[in-house]
Amino acid sequence: MTLEIIVMVKQVPDKQEVVIDPVTMNLNRSLTRNVTNSADENALEAALRIKDKTGANVTVISMGPPQAETTMIECLARGADRAILASDRFFGGADTYPTGLTIAATISKTGKFDIIFAGEESSDSSTGHVGPGVAEFLDIDQITYASSVEYEDGHVIAERELEGGTEVVKVPLPVLVTVLLNSNTPRMQTLRRKIDATRKGIEMWDHDRIGLQPEWVGVRGSPTIVRKMNPIRERERAAKKIEVSSIGDLVDELYEKKILKLEDE
Amino acid sequence: MAGIKFATPAANLDEYRNVFVFLETREDKLIKPALEMIGVGKRIAEKVGEKLYCVLLGENIKKEADVAVSYGCDVILGAESPALSTYRTLPYSRIISDFVKEEKPNIFLIPATRNGRDLASRIAVSCEAGVTADCTELDVEQDTRILSANRPTYGESMLAEILCRKHRPQMATARPGIFPVPEKVESPKGEIRIKKASIDQSLLRKEVLEFRKKNTVDLTDSKVVVSGGMGLGKPEGFKILKDLADEIGGVVGSSRPTVDMEWITRDHQVGQTGQTVRPRLYIAAGISGKIQHIMGMKNSETILSINTDPGAEILKYSDYVINADLYEAIPALLDSIKEKKKNLAKATKK
């Protein structure tokens, strides 16, 4: 039986070009170019490598506004078989809970799934919570922060990079895997596939098609709200200039101020 | 377990009391971020006159339960089983979600380590709670008992204050290295409730085949960090930084590209994708001061930068600036320090 692989991809504002509106302190989206979240490209590549080996079907799923279609086309052009964009005005303003809910419901609607890939985190929300949230909604196991992922008869074997070292785990399907940024080199898009994808277009699913009530999703379905955005004010530092010739004085000053301790602590 | 269910608001907010923290362990030993959670959790609990509950899972946790109590934990909610000896998502999230459903905490804090994040969002979904990721400031409003969860956003230029008004518990993960490890309390008294967990086999299908420990330096423990960047020009440059660090009781840190170039191992890296440090003295040699690096060191008490570029961004974050070649400045600094030490030794002999 063919393996069914899902990849969760998100379109994000290009980090290099983030412009913050000085009045509202919000992201000025009109001035910012959108790109595919980098770690999600690594997630797609991990999926495509399993497809190369096993002939799996790879479906990319995103929740986002219609312009996220460009990201979906890119994924098809790299080798994904199917793209579904969960897009609906009711989905806007979602925190991680309804985002996970919407994606999990969309995945359920596609029918069978064996492996779900996501990125370790998105560059704009950077929570890393959406992947595990989806796994909980779907009641399946998960492997987070994977640097390598292998499929072997009915199991995924992966290395997880943790603070103190590398953990190797083996999990039977179905499983959700979140993939580390830069853990592989995403393949190029091919022109042929790009043309096909653009011609065919992608599937757009709204809340009705997915079977979700408007009040479950988006801002209304979100337990958390942003109360305020404050610019982070750094402590002013003196940047006192020291000449190499007067480093001795600096050492004295740091010692007097107990910043530099020269006796054993 | 959750099923596709939207998040139902809590029916009665007053029912939810006390502060939970998750005590992460490695090989049944509390890790430092766990102690940080006790500190911030205790502060929040005391502000609203509630108790601090510490959630602790493992194979053999009695000793660490005592340690947690010595830091001020009021109640330990423990679960013991050989199957819990290493962290695994499903048994941990199931047991802890059950604790949450039984005890109904108002607030639940989890360290934003990799396993902490792996866990937090599963519990949030299972308990229909709101969760704010990677907080650097946490406080509670006294009258409403609403958690003020603050997290940096937009490349650390802004701090977003996030609230969860109607769902319980109010969950947050807290960035490691930000919240101080608390002092031990004078006469600790805490109630230790450890139960033997029986765990359904279906939750134990993930096998942990091995754990390859990395030889790591914990930069967050050191009072002095001497970091080098691409300005070193060559891997051997780290040698003089090491000499300086050794002389002043410090450890060597680095920027990310020096790690990517394999001049030094990743455990030395400071910054967004490395460690967050706040030593008494941070020396940045040949580091330009890009935001991803700044994020990891800007809360150091004193910052000294050494850079040939008088316009380097690091200047803004420096208390002292040596605008010179580090290969001149560092040896000079080292000589002065040795000299000073000699003079101090002479003075005490007299």
Ligand SMILES: Cc1cc2nc3c(=O)[nH]c(=O)nc-3n(C[C@H](O)[C@H](O)[C@H](O)COP(=O)(O)OP(=O)(O)OC[C@H]3O[C@@H](n4cnc5c(N)ncnc54)[C@H](O)[C@@H]3O)c2cc1C
């Ligand atoms: C997603 C992401 C995550 C990242 N995470 C991190 C992170 O965690 N930590 C991190 O550090 N970076 C991180 N970076 C990289 C970061 O953006 C910068 O590229 C990096 O911090 C620059 O390193 P540097 O200062 O060593 O090198 P450069 O920017 O090349 O600066 C070298 C400096 O050395 C000075 N110099 C040159 N010669 C000398 C000399 N002889 N004596 C004195 N000074 C000299 C130069 O004037 C210059 O200022 C990340 C980037 C991304 C995109």
Ligand SMILES: Nc1ncnc2c1ncn2[C@@H]1O[C@H](COP(=O)(O)O)[C@@H](O)[C@H]1O
């Ligand atoms: N709106 C979305 N649509 C599809 N996938 C998403 C969405 N948001 C997050 N993800 C996935 O979840 C991962 C973690 O995102 P985050 O929790 O926002 O840091 C991302 O790398 C994506 O794979």
